[in-house]
Amino acid sequence: MNTQWTASLRYVDTEIDRPRWRSTIGYRLLPKLQVGIEANYAVQEVDPVATWFLVTEKPRVPAVFLGTSSDRIGSPKGKQAYYVTAAKNVDPVPASLYVTVNWSGWDRHINFPFGANVEVVPRVTINPMYDGNRTHLLATYSGNRFNVTVINAWLERWGVAVSTGF
Numbered sequence: 001m002n003t004q005w006t007a008s009l010r011y012v013d014t015e016i017d018r019p020r021w022r023s024t025i026g027y028r029l030l031p032k033l034q035v036g037i038e039a040n041y042a043v044q045e046v047d048p049v050a051t052w053f054l055v056t057e058k059p060r061v062p063a064v065f066l067g068t069s070s071d072r073i074g075s076p077k078g079k080q081a082y083y084v085t086a087a088k089n090v091d092p093v094p095a096s097l098y099v100t101v102n103w104s105g106w107d108r109h110i111n112f113p114f115g116a117n118v119e120v121v122p123r124v125t126i127n128p129m130y131d132g133n134r135t136h137l138l139a140t141y142s143g144n145r146f147n148v149t150v151i152n153a154w155l156e157r158w159g160v161a162v163s164t165g166f
Contacts, residue, residue: 003165004028006036012073012151012159017042019073019153024049038070043077045070062088071106072131073153079106083113094119102132 006026012019018040026036032053039046047070055064064086071079082105087098100113111132119125127138137152145166151159 006034006163006165008161008163010151010159010161012153012157014074014153014157014159016074018045018075018077022070026051040070040077045077047078047080057088062086071104072133073136074134075104075106079104081105100132104132107133 004027007024009021009023011021014020021041022038023041024036024038026034026049028034034051036049037046038049049067049069051065051067053063053065055061057063064084066082066084068080068082071081081102083100083102085098085100087096089096095116095118097116098114102111102113103109104111113130113132115127115129117125117127123142125140125142127140129136129138134154137155138149140147140149146162146164149161149163151161153159
């Protein structure tokens with residue numbers, strides 16, 4: 001979705017309040033800068049999110065971007081993460097890999113999330129990921145103007161996310 005505005009709503013079946021319901025809204029302020037807010041309803045929290053695309057992917061160069069958002073799934077209220085991520089498509093396989101250097105406001109140290117996004121059939125991807133502490137698995141269906149993602153957080157709790165661009 002290459003749009004000015006993005007919005008998402010996520011639900012995860014967890015006993016922890018903060019990650020249960022979350023929504024984001026973002027606006028592409030500049031061609032390479034997206035800013036927005038994230039709301040975690042159960043703990044009455046609103047925090048900033050931002051992504052600054054520094055390097056566009058080229059045949060031998062990964063995409064690189066800086067960002068901030070709330071810390072990992074299950075982190076306490078008010079804990080923000082700051083990160084730099086490199087991502088690269090893996091040709092000829094329909095997949096991309098990423099690795100992140102992340103400052104965790106929760107743990108107050110650097111961790112190294114990583115993952116892959118693999119197309120299994122047209123419009124359907126799976127995304128195994130490690131968030132620097134725990135493993136998650138996502139499966140996404142991409143429509144023309146929306147995505148629906150099934151989430152297996154911590155490989156034990158189920159959730160769903162819906163996102164769109166406009």
